[in-house]
Amino acid sequence: MKAESVSLEKKIALFSRAPLFGGLSPEAQVELAGIATSRHFVKNDIVFQSQEPCDAFTIVEQGLVRVSRYSATGKRLTYLLAGPGEPLNLVGPFTGASRDYVAEACTEASIIFIERKAFTGFAFDHPQLIITIIDILGQAVDSSNSRIMDMLDKKVIQRLKRVLHTLSEKFGPVLNITAMEIADLTSTTTESALRVLSDLRQSGVIETSRGRIVIQKPEALIDPECEDLWI
Amino acid sequence: MKAESVSLEKKIALFSRAPLFGGLSPEAQVELAGIATSRHFVKNDIVFQSQEPCDAFTIVEQGLVRVSRYSATGKRLTYLLAGPGEPLNLVGPFTGASRDYVAEACTEASIIFIERKAFTGFAFDHPQLIITIIDILGQAVDSSNSRIMDMLDKKVIQRLKRVLHTLSEKFGPVLNITAMEIADLTSTTTESALRVLSDLRQSGVIETSRGRIVIQKPEALIDPECEDLWI
DNA sequence: CGGTCCCTTGAGCCACTTCAACTCACGTGG
C-alpha cells in the first residue's frame, strides 16, 4: 500500500470519529479526505495567527491546540482547547476574513487543512453539515455568555471547578495542562488559579505536578444546577 | 389595494432594509415575504421564552426587543437589543431546539415570523444568506468574548462608555433605555451603572431623565484601541 | 391617589488582583 493511501485512510478514520462529520456518508468522508492535506506542528507552533485572512478549514488530527484571544493588556482568554476531531475555525472558511484568534499547538500536533472554498462548496452540498456548524456556533455563544454570568455570580473556585470538570469529561482525569492554561480558561489570574488548585490539592480532590493535574475525586467538582461549559 | 397587499409591501420593504437579506434579489425577497406573518406585541410581552422549542425564525419589524439570559441568582445578561430589520434567533430555526434566551418587547413592537422549516429551506437555496448567518454568529461569539476580556482589564466606567457608544451608533443619540438595561449590557449592577451615569451627567457627556439617556458628547465615549461591540 | 418602577446616594466589606520574592524542574549549550 502506498504512503498516500495510508494517509488517506487515516484522514477518513479521523473524519468518521469527528462529531462534525459523523453524520456524513462514507462516500462523502472519502470525498472530503481527498481534498484534505495534513501538516505537522511542534509544541508552541502557531497554526494560524490573529489578523491573517482565513484560507483553509482546519481540524485537529492529533495533539492539543489552544485557540485564544489576547487582550490589550496582554491577558490571554482561551476560547477553545481542541483535541483530535475538533475543528479550529468554523466562521473563517465561510467569510474568508481574519479573526482575532490565535491557534497554538499545546503539544506536538497534526492538523488537517482543507482549502476554504473547497470546504464551503462541500458544506453547501451537505446541509446537515451546515446545520451542525450553526449548532456548534450557537453552543460557543452560549458558553461565552455562561462565562460572563459566572463572573457575575460565582467565585473563582466555583468557576475553576467547572472548568476542571468540563476538561475531565473531555480529556479524561489526567490533564497535561499548566495552571496558567486553567487560569486562561477560568478568566482569572495565574496566581488565583494556583491558590485554588492548592486548596483542591490539600482537600484531596486533585493531585498536581509540573504541567499536570490529575483529578482524584471528580464528584467533588460538580456544582449543582450548572451544566457543562463548551471549551 | 387590498390590506394583504399593503402588508406584503411592508414586509418586502423591511427585508430590503434588513442587513441579513440585503444581498437577496427582489424576487427572493418577495418569495420570503409570501411565507412571512406579522404579529403585534405590547411593551413587556414575551416574544419567545427560554426552554421552548424553536418553531419560527423571527425578525423585528418595528420597535425594540431585548434578548437576554437570566442567571441562577436572577441577574439578567442582555445579549442583543434588536431594532427594525434585526433577527432575534439565528440558531433555533436550524436546530429546532430550545435555547436559554428570552426575547421581550422593550416597547410596543411588530415581529415577523417565518415558520422554521420554510425559512431554512429558503436559506439553503440562498448560500449567501447562510454565509451571512454564520458571519453574524461569529460576531456574536467575538462580542461575548470581548465582554469577558473587558471584565478582566477594564473598569465599569470604560465598559459602560463602550456600551453607550455602541448604542448611540446603532440607535442615534437619544436612547429610550433605562439604566437597568444599560447595566445588563455592561455586566454590572444597576447601582454601579447609575453611579457612572451620574458622573457622566455631571461632566456633561450625557443628559438623563427617567428611562431616557441623551448623548451630548459622543466623542467623549470613544475609548482608543477599542472597536465597537455587537449588541 | 396608591402602588410600582426607576433613580439616587451612602457606607462597609471582601474576594481578587497586583506586586514581589523565592523555589524548583527542565532543557540546552558551552
Add this chain to the structure above:
DNA sequence: CCACGTGAGTTGAAGTGGCTCAAGGGACCG
C-alpha cells in the same frame, strides 16, 4: 557534565473596585 536561563509553581502582603445592603425621593400609571 555542569552552568545557566527560562518557565512553572508557590506564597505573602497590601490595596481596592465595585458589589451588597439600605433608605429614600420622584415619576408615571391605573
